[in-house]
Amino acid sequence: MFSETIELRGHIIDSLILPKVLDQILTHGANFKIAEIKIGQKRADQSFARIEVSAETSEALDGLILRLRQHGAEVVERANAQLAGAPADGVCPRDFYVTTNQQTFVRFGDQEIEVRPAMMNSAIALDRKKSSARAVKFFDVNKGEEIVVGHQGVRVVPVQRSTSHTDLFQFINTIVDADEPKSAIIRELGQELRRARAAKGKIAIVAGPPIVQTGAGQHLVRLIESRYVDRLFAGNPFAAYDVERALYGTSSGMSPDLAFARAGHENHLRAINTIREAGGISAAVHQKILTQGVMHACVRRNVDIVLTGAIRDEGPIPGVTTDVIEAQKVMRTKLADVTHVMLLATVQHSLAVASMLAPTVKTVCVDIDPSAVERAVEHQPLQSIGLVTDVEPFLRELADYLRESRVSE
């Protein structure tokens, strides 16, 4: 995207110059954002509008601006971004610009350079020679690298809210509370997932242990079997509970099928031990040790499993990334092409994933804790819905709805 800021002055409302300019921007395939508008109060008062115009190519933008000048548009000269060298490896200059997850451009020289990837809570490293701008985390910062400081010359283009009336995500920050009906929204979500599938979107699930503990694992398996899951993000406990459930019928010693637990906590550790002995989840599936459950379904259906560790983990299960910096990198890579994410019954993991998502990713958060839902949804204010509910009925209803639309293998 390339952009310029234009200003219009005069009797632009009465003369219909403002609507004409806006219409011309749209009919030429470009977009606009009105940054400021002042409308004259008295009849003879002139009005003023500052408009950011953006187009796909610089040629398209130049051609459009030339046309708009004819209708009185004046181009506002924009200042370059300010740069400072990183004082040491892993350290940003003071006053460094902190990114959002929105599309961001840096002005330097005569160019607008897009910051890639759109990544929240990062600094921006500018490479003058390559004319590239990179969102960098601390560990990625090299001494002397030029980092954007202050706000000058940085332009953020927020994602526009969906205006389609059929779109589940048309409302800002939709949260369905515990005491509100959910069936209709789950059906709409099912349709959205079908559309995503048809459009070759990528669907990721972030799975928390309650999925297994509440007995909802079987419904998640149905989604996986129906090819509605491309990636599964989870912590070590989710995998451990799922394997324990598959091997012993319990999760953390409890059986969802029984009113009271019979076996103890040792099932959990024995399950981990079994997988360690087999050499990992995939190996256990191939050796027919692991024959059911979510992990099993993922291996069977070639779903990418991204497992990350935490301090309290037992094991860990082989394949769990325990280095947090490394885990962040892996998660970011695996989220890069994701179009839809369902954050299911895990607060910390959901927040971590949500903070790494591009603003265009459609997000559904399901948790029984309203504050967890709120926090996750905040990260994607224009593309998310939250449901405050036990995850089991949610997954059951969604899997039931999608049962009829299983994608052929």
Added chain:
Amino acid sequence: MRELLLCPPNYYGIEYEINPWMSRARGAEAALAQKQWEQLHARLSKLDCKVHLITPQPGLPDMVFTANAGLTVGRKFIPSNFRHKERAGEQPFFAKWMEKRGYEVRWLSENLYFEGEGDALFGGDVLFCGYKFRSDIQSHRAVADVLGCLVISAELVDPRFYHLDTCFCPLPDGAAFWFPLAFDDYGQRAIREHVADLIDVSPEEAMHFSCNAVVLERDIVLPEGAPQLVTKLQDRGYRCHELPMSEFIKAGGACKCLTMFMPQREETGDR
């Protein structure tokens, strides 16, 4: 009593081509042009107005089209900044002439093209301005700054109707006659918004420059060749004076282009 500025056509001729009407090959017949101008002068002189004459200058054949000298409001005169260098030489003569008669000359920035009354006509207290072919829309804003009035800027889209006064003529009763296709959609809408009563001129009659009329209260002096428009105007109680204008139409002008109001309107606005 209204005062008008005219310029005798001593040096008039088609010496260059800066609009689709002009053809050096075809040219204008000098003697006939002289006669047509004298008829206009005589007709206007008989109406309720005072006619002033500016001395024509050799090498400035279009100086005869005084409407493009500038815009006069109250005692202020805003001289034109001509788009074409062929006409730029007219500016100092008009400005000096107006200054000598006590008008306050208000220059626009020289990078703004503005062709005076040709592109700026009052309808009530609204100043309608045309832009694109000759005047820049930026000049409208500057004019609004000087005059403190509402300016409606309308884009002209047909090069044959390159000035506002070739396709739009306000009347003293708040109505106007116009050739709508000379404007883009937004311009048409903006004009419709601000003029309640619009009389459409047919394409055939518009081609006879019938919108290029001098309106003096109930008298309208316009080129011959627009019987339908004349009937409509007479029905509204106007006296129409139709004049032959063939030799000036060859240069893209007629009655109104040959006339500038001094002033077009009394002081405007609140500043």
